[in-house]
Amino acid sequence: MNAQRKRTFKLLVDTIGLVKPPDPISIAEWADQHRVLSPEDSAEPGPWKTSRSPYQKVPMEAISDKNVESVVMMFGAQLGKTAMQLNAIGYFTGHDPAPIMVIQPDLMVARDFSNDRLTPMYRDSPQLSPLVVKDKSRDSRNTILYKTFPGGRINIAGANSPASLASKPIRVVIADEIDRFPVSAGKEGDPVSLVVARTKTFYNRKMVFVSTPTVKGKSRIEALYEDSTQEKLHFPCPSCDHLQTLEWQQIKFQYDEETRTCTEVNMFCKECGALHSEHEWKRDYANRAVWIAGKEHSKTRGFQLNSLAATINYTWKMVVEDFKKAKRGGPQLLKSFFNTVMAESWEEEGQKVEHEMLMHRREMYMARVPEGVKFLTAAVDTQDNRFEIDVNGWGKDYSSWRIQYHRVYGDLKLQDVWDDLDEFLSRTWQDAAGRKFRIRRTLMDSGGHFTREVYKWCKPRASRGIYAIKGEDSGDGTHTPLLNGTTDNNVHRATVIRLGVAEGKAKVFSSLTIEPGKPGSCRFPLPNPDNPDPFVYDEEYFKQLTAEQLVTRYKNGIPYTVWVQTRARNEALDLAVYNRAAIEMMNPNFDLPLPEPGNVVTGPVRPQQRKKKRNVSSSL
Known part of the structure; x- marks a missing residue:
């Protein structure tokens, strides 16, 4: 009986433990x-x-x-x-x-x-x-x-x-x-x-x-x-x-542009104006x-x-360094800084760039490849009767230079037109010192009516950095990163790069708003009478480059933004997105020196390791 009572008592205690409110x-x-x-x-x-x-x-x-x-x-x-x-x-x-x-x-x-x-x-x-x-x-x-x-x-x-x-x-x-x-x-x-x-x-x-x-x-x-x-x-x-x-707004700092490090940072008081260090404020x-x-x-x-x-x-020094990096990168990176570091929303002015303004920016390059370029990328848009190709140069802070716009016309069912494309992408472009630059990464559109042909052509050329891409856009404001992974789910088992085109367009338009010569800017050549091209960066090109606009729409009362075409043709904008994805895919070290004049700038790109999260103790 005692054993039975003990079991009953334990069951009662356990039951009370289950139903009683938790300690406050x-x-x-x-x-x-x-x-x-x-x-x-x-x-x-x-x-x-x-x-x-x-x-x-x-x-x-x-x-x-x-x-x-x-x-x-x-x-x-x-x-x-x-x-x-x-x-x-x-x-x-x-x-x-x-x-x-x-x-x-x-x-x-x-x-x-x-x-x-x-x-x-x-x-x-x-x-x-x-x-x-x-x-x-x-x-x-x-x-x-x-x-x-x-x-x-x-x-x-x-x-x-x-x-x-x-x-x-x-x-x-x-x-x-x-x-x-x-x-x-x-x-x-x-x-x-x-x-x-x-x-x-x-x-x-x-x-x-x-x-x-x-x-x-x-x-x-x-x-x-x-x-x-x-x-x-x-x-x-x-x-x-x-x-x-x-x-x-209260932060005051000293920054070494050469080493890109913050050497001193303080914050002033809104009331008395006194400057104090991070350690003093957080004491x-x-x-x-x-x-x-x-x-x-x-x-x-x-x-x-x-x-x-x-x-x-x-630390505050790290915050300053991240701010300076964002400022060099243009509006998109500044937006990210104020969103993710300052916890502030970003007031957009509406990303619309006038094509006339970009045309007036064109300048005469001293050579086919201007000073500052470290790498070349190419983008290929596949049309029913031609390939549209844009070759871009890239330098520090993702500054870019348009190098050459080219078209290859022909029946894409015939091998000749593919051979012509291959020949063009195998060319070199020269800078003023005599260095010859090869294209280091090419991304090729696989949409349209020749998807299988693109996969078949790109597959054996992956060793040259030539890949097919597939653009992705939800159309409902859902964020998709520019580089959104890869797939080889096709009959030729070719690697296909998945691109979030909305983010790519935002990055392109961000670069177009930066003053030429500043970090992250985009520059364009004037036609060179000594080296005429059949295809140049003309008014039609700039109309295509600015052929979309970011607009706000609503679904169930929730606002979201989407890119909307304002004119029929936008190949130049698509190519700009592919080139941006190409250089980000490479993730190159822009600080590496170029070879001696007269040499060919070629060879595989070894991406620099992406920075891991910093694990540095606070100054506290």
Whole structure:
């Protein structure tokens, strides 16, 4: 009987443990007690410490506040946005179990998030590890995009996938990088609205929206932030104690153009004007910095923070160096800097360039290949009766020079016209010192009526850097990177480069707005009477180059931008996009010296390694 009573008593205790409310601790407190950073997820694995990034404490507390329904975080880079989301997931897994949905911009990103960030956290945090069913390929309770635990589950969805969003009711929604979400999830409508609708059955629902902003007037995160408490982090001036935000406009710096490094950086006080270093502004960070709301809101707290507030791995000197790099690269890179570093939306003036202005920019080159050119690329547009070819030169900071526009006419069903194309792409072009330049990368359009022929022709020429391309454009504002991977799913097994043409056009138009001679600019030759070409950069060329315009459209009330043709022919613009993709695909080191005069600039290009994320301690 005693044994039976003990079992009954234990069952009663266990039952009470399941139904009693969790202890009232915040997400920040939970993370300090239970979260363990994984080697895959952090340069410094081990127990989580909110004190290392004290600005994260208040936003995390807001998520676990029972009086708050929605939390909006419009944050810059290097501020731990993903880490805070993982802490929230851990909290609603191990402390206050609930059905959770995490939404990423697309399913590929969702899978990467699950494999690279979520699974390691569940594995390495002692409280969470026993709760989540281990990965088993035949266990429907645990897959990459779906995991269960006592009292709840987690779905990891892609905003581009209606099927992944169509789940059972959800209490906790965490939506990451919502400004990168498509306008519509298939034909189902706005993905954010779809998921919010699934939380309505829960009186204690939680919605967390996180993103860097994009374009003013079209940014989802900015719109949500404006309908919130609009909280910003304020720091006291080291001299007068006046509370203020850290703003880019207050930064004063010294920059060495030769080494491209920031040698000194300070920030002045808005009140007294005193200059102080990053270390001085961030002294006693946890006790002196304070979040201050801009307005009252009953259920939604919003936080905006730029990367000047970062405490780990991203110093003010790095911010300055990134700004200077963006400034050299033109409007598109500046936009990215202010979006991702300053957490500010970008006000677009409308990307429309007049063809007459570009014509007036033409200049007489001293040689076929002007000074400054390090590499040549070519782009080929396939028409029914001809090939249109544009050869471009490239130099430091992706500055470019048009070298030669050429057409090869003929019946594309006959071998002769393909041989003529091959001969042209095998030529050399000479600079003033006598160096001969060969084309290092060629991208060829595979659309139209000769797709198989293009694949067949490009396949054996891959060793010469000649590849077929396939342009991709969703037409609904969904972002696709310029270099969007490769495929060889064709009868000839030829490598086909997938191009996000909308981003390519944005980069081309950005370069056209830069003053000639400045980093990232685009330059054009006048016809040379001593070396006449049958095809020149004439008025028709510039009309084609500017034949599209970026316009705003709306779908289900959500604004998005698309490129729209303003005239019938746009081959020159297409070729400019292919050339831009070609040089980015090469990723060359523009600092390498050219060979001695008289030599041929040729040979395979060894791309410089793309920079890894910097892991440098803050000056704090």
